[in-house]
Amino acid sequence: MPEGCRACLIAFLLPPVPFGGPKPFPGGDAEYCRMSDASDDRTRVEWREWGSDAFADARERGVPLLVSVVATWSESCRAMAQRTYAEPRIAANINDDFVPVRVNAARRPRVRERYNMGGFPSTVFVTPDGEHIAGATFLEPDGFRQVLQRVRETWDDAGADAGSVPRALSGGEPPAAPLSGDIEGLVAGQLADQYDSEHAGWGSSEKFPLPETVSFALKRDRDRALRTLDAIRRHLVGDDGGCFRFAHGRDWSDPQTERTLSVNAGMLAAFAHAYLTTGDDEYRGAATGVLDYLTETLWTGAAFGAGETPDGGVDDAAYADGNALAADALLSLAAYTGDDRATRYAERTLDYIADELLVDDTVRHYAGAAAPVGLLADRARVTGALTTAGQVLDPAYLEPARAVADRAIADLQDDTGAFVDGPETGAGLLDEPLRPIDDTAAMADALVDLSYLTGEARYRDAARDAIAAFAGAAERMGVQVAGYATAAARLSTRPLVIRVADDPGSELHRAALRMADHEKVVAVGVDGDPGTAWLDTADGDTDAVATPSALAALVADTAQ
Structure with missing residues (x-):
């Protein structure tokens, strides 16, 4: 068959x-x-x-x-x-x-x-x-x-x-409800209910890597997240470091051997987050293995190709959402480890997106006159990658992030608060609105970052409206929508926000990026006493500190 x-x-x-x-x-x-x-x-x-x-x-x-x-x-x-x-x-x-x-x-x-x-x-x-x-x-x-x-x-x-x-x-509105912290708890509860205690992972038939679910679980159910990552490393990662799309067997057997950019970018981020959380070099090595695969197999010379077929054929089409997802993951690895190769390829990918795919503050799906323009998935992932670059590389990346986000809010966020998936034009049913929860969540999560990085509450308000548009269905959500639960959690409870009055790449900036919370926000190059950092909390700014060790102690004390 x-x-x-x-x-x-x-x-x-x-x-x-x-x-x-x-x-x-x-x-x-x-x-x-x-x-x-x-x-x-x-x-x-x-x-x-x-x-x-x-x-x-x-x-x-x-x-x-x-x-x-x-x-x-x-x-x-x-x-x-x-x-x-x-x-x-x-x-x-x-x-x-x-x-x-x-x-x-x-x-x-x-x-x-x-x-x-x-x-x-x-x-x-x-x-x-x-x-x-x-x-x-x-x-x-x-x-x-x-x-x-x-x-x-x-x-x-x-x-x-x-x-x-x-x-x-057919014209129905999404199941809206007031946003609360219950969403995080409900989906976190499913991490246990849907977990395969015998073989790890979630589900009772085919096993998918589910990198966003793993990343969500790392903060809320660490043991199950790590057991799942270990199973993925054993069964779905090839000798070249690339991750297969899924396994047919519940025990991770019979892998489907095609590789896609989306899966590998997601797994690069998940392995990097696991390294940040545990300090275990096994996860750093797994992340570096995925980096090897991306740069040695999928890199086209200008961007990342879409994937690889089971017989080894590489699809060299470079899509905006996949390349933005890859750049974001590469920046996470670079932030946590200082990996120069991850930094270099992230910068080159962002340059490709800026030069070939950004058009009038919106995003072209791929390079070419026939490509769709203004898709939510592309705008969400590009906004996310640019906001991450603004934290890791240079705050100058926040300007194009704001431009793309502003245009997306104006074009795609409708009266329900949710985002539609693109311009409502085209043949067939393309003129009918579709509100995808996963891409809406990706945009909301990027807007949360952008709000704290720019100081503009309107981005957080737009994110809150988007997440609330689906909150009425929270009790029916499973682990596959962990990205939505992550955005909901960061809206309901203020994330760790570190402000650094120092240059990008400074010792203090690097220390801030390596604080063990992959959902944090790091604003660099902000106004303040030069060479200091502090936390921006719900109760106001903490006292400033001037050394990495003092910053680590401040984060630990504030978390208690």
Whole structure:
């Protein structure tokens, strides 16, 4: 059975899977992978590009569209192209009775989120208005023939009325509630409830690395976090230091051997945070191993590629969100260890983003005229990377961070307080608002940093509104939304904030960055007595100190 099929249940003529919540595959979900072509050489289907022309053609012909959402790393995508779409009779039936559209999941993330059936390939039949008729993931030829027949019959009977809009896109507002400290506690409780005490990690079937969950757990359930990191090191990290996307077995066996930039950037940060927390060189070594993989395998010469296929092919497409996530992780390692290589590659990645992807205070998804502009995921991750750079490298990075954040708030934060995933324009259901909790949380977390670094409460207010928009669902949240819980915690309880009246890279600045709390905020180059540092607390500023040891003692005393 090809990769992905074990979780592939046909959703034919059933309500579409929920959209806008945690991704079906938390560790990667193909956001950083690219199809090199719009078709496969062995495929006789006359694939069209996603866009208004394809939908207009379907409307004119009076037929549905077949939308195939694919990822380059997916063996199932290749298998379906080679076995199912290459079958001449199937291809002829598709070309005659449908308008076939193939979509690169990484290049068009807003399409992916609206038409993802829980895995790749996602095989979705839609009306000329973009509404769902039926959907599945991988299908063998015999099963696909049956689906084609049933969709044709349904279309002949009901026409456009056969379609439906997913609940998350049907105009309903997110489950808002007042923000409180309960969110952190509720999700922290799930760290124990969903934990696999026998094999480590969370879940009872496939095991994903879940780097944001590990990072959240390091402060709230350290033992389980470290046991999970140890399992990941043993089972999912290859000889070259790179981390596989997930394991099919509950015991971390049978790893799926593609690697994505998102997973590896997340794991670099998680291993670095574990080193900061424990001082254990094993975790520093694991972080350095991921650094080796990123710089020796995924580095294109200008930025990081999207990932690597199981057979070793590297996808050199450089996406904004993935590269920003990588830069952020590299800066964490550099801050905790002084690793020059991590610093150098972080700076080069940020230069690439600034030179190629920042456009009029917003972000282009990848370099090219056809790239989507203004996606929430890109803006959130770029804002986060720039605010981290403002703490680790130079406060000058805060100016572009503010510009991107201001434009994102103006463009994407709606009346509910949540952020929509991008401009509400485009073919299919792209003109319908989608409010993704994970990307909203990433933006909120960056805004918390920006508020303390700039002294502007409006950023914290925007973050609070965004997190409160989903707070009514807190009791139903699992460990996969730990990023949301992290942002909620930092809004409900003031994080550790250290202000340093000294130059970036000074001994006192380095000491501040190495205080053992990866959720802290470090403002460097601020006004004050030169060569001093102090804590900015809810009760006001503490007395200033002038040495790393005095700063460590001050942090310890304040934490008691």
